Amino acid sequence: MIEDVLKKHLPDLTAIRHDLHAHPEMLFQEERTAGIVADECRRLGFEVATGIAKTGVVASLRNGNSGRTIGIRADMDALPIQEQTNLPYASKYPGKMHACGHDGHTTMLLGLARYLAEHRNFDGTVRLIFQPSEEDEGGAFRMIEDGLFTRFPCDRVFALHNLPGEAEGQIVVRPGPITAxxxxxxxxxxxxxxxxxxxxxxxxxxxxxxxxxxxxxxxxxxxxxxxxxxxxxxxxxxxxxxxxxxxxxxxxxxxxxxxxxxxxxxxxxxxxxxxxxxxxxxxxxxxxxIGLDSWSYPAGFNTPDEAALVRAVALEMGQDPTKVDMRGPFMFSEDFSAMQEVVPSCYFGLGAGPGPMLHDPGYNFNDALLVKGPAFWARLVEKALPQA
Ligand SMILES: [Zn+2]
Ligand SMILES: [Zn+2]
Structure with missing residues (x-):
């Protein structure tokens, strides 16, 4: 089981997540975070490019020679919020906090990186896209302007967000409109x-x-x-x-x-x-x-094949289709929609269990997802890039 393999990495991944949580960075200043991500991916044998849209990182791992590529994106940035969790690893920086779980999204991709480097049960290239500044000023747009998909072509891209209030590990997805x-x-x-x-x-x-x-x-x-x-x-x-x-x-x-x-x-x-x-x-x-004194993110749209792939992986893991299928789109916004405008893609939710909502000063990412998230990503990669 992929989950069992990932469990041995949980103590390490938890330590990385807590370290990122204690050092939140925002608005294209994610230098420390990007450094940790780049070092870890290099150590695992990925080809690593840094400095894309200032602090963005793309880590690529190729296996076999099918020529297929898949991109998986995590956001790295924090919010201008004063943390009120009293955690031992609470933010060391006044007025900045990982209140949206991007510390967890980033660490989940590092968990996936470890699994892929060890097992290599795929044929193609996996690109891990670590993006700055999702919460404001559209880091995804800046990465694309900086040549993200021309320098690192992807046949399809995926991203997820943790969702407090949904059952832990529950995948939710739909084809078509997905974010406002x-x-x-x-x-x-x-x-x-x-x-x-x-x-x-x-x-x-x-x-x-x-x-x-x-x-x-x-x-x-x-x-x-x-x-x-x-x-x-x-x-x-x-x-x-x-x-x-x-x-x-x-x-x-x-x-x-x-x-x-x-x-x-x-x-x-x-x-x-x-x-x-x-x-x-x-x-x-x-x-x-319009567009002069403010930012605006376009709506996100899931292409049918990519949404079907995410759904199929969730069902293979035994999830109930009536819970996987969303009735309507999220009404929040996401700059992943910039990537969705140019590459076939799917954005979906990963239940985080009970707890304070995103952007709440009491919010904290659920560390149990540091196994469940990478395990889902690993299954998705192996299904998207099957070996002959
Ligand atoms: Zn947020
Ligand atoms: Zn977020």
Whole structure:
């Protein structure tokens, strides 16, 4: 059993995970983490490339000569959160914490690396992709811009996220839409400021902005197919400071979540059109700054063959198909979607058992997954790259 083989590595893997947990790094500063990953993979005989998108690492192991390639991605970064776990290996850095379990995702790939190096029951090339800055600023995009898939071609790529609240070791997956896109942007409504008692001498952006907020409520209800999930939220209206002064401008902060590209394009286009038309009807202008003052991740989409492969491995391990099959996509965002836009791929969940949720200051990665995760990855590799 692959699990039995991996159990002998558990003490070591746990020590690595706790060390990463104590030293969280974020936003392309994952140098210590990348160093540990690169050293470990080199020691195991992988060909290692570093410095991809500053701190990204790709470790490749080839066996046989089939020419097939598979990529498996783990995120390495932490969050700007003050840890409140009281663990002996809690974060040593104030205001930084591995609150999303990326320390565990990274260590699970190191467990897989050990198994693959020892057993080599595959025919092809396995590339372990260690990615910086998932939580913000899109490390996956930067790795692709830095030549990830041209320098290290992959026929297909996979990634997982641990899920507190799901049974420990439970795989959940679906073909098609899998994660939501997240767009956060500002609409600046420009008018002409003036005295509150002389409205005819000004152009009031407060009235125009109010009209825009109401108009945006019709995008989901009137423009979208009722079967397409989407959220449009105006989370802030900022403008003006006194009851007696008409301000010059009002800023609306808007958040949009969708799960397919056509719906995302439609929603963003309609928001732009409605904001500009409503502003104009009041004599104002609206500047819709999509993508300028904020990051946005596209929705993730699982290709059918890759989702079917993940599902097949889960069923072979005896998992109940009614629990494996997801009813709908995750509504959170993931920059793995950048890789999903260019390579056939599957993103899926791995149950972590009971405990605090992701991004909670009390969260901690479940170390039992340091056997279950790599064991799943090992089965997936052996099924994707079978020996003749
Ligand atoms: Zn996260
Ligand atoms: Zn995460």
């Amino acid at each position: 896109s997240c767009d956060v942007f500002t609409i600046v409504v420009q008018g002409v400021g003036g005295h509150g008692a002389l409205p005819h001498k000004s152009v009031d952006p407060v009235v125009a902005a109010s009209s825009i907020v109401l108009a945006l409520q019709t995008v989901v209800s009137r423009n979208l197919d009722p079967h397409d999930p989407a959220v449009v939220t105006v989370g802030a209206i900022n403008g003006g400071s006194m009851a007696t002064v008409i301000p010059e401008e009002v800023r609306l902060l808007v958040g949009v979540r969708t799960v397919t590209k056509p719906v995302r394009d439609l929603v963003l286009t309609r928001i732009k059109e409605l904001a500009m038309a409503h502003a104009k009807s009041y004599g104002c202008t609206a500047d819709v700054q």
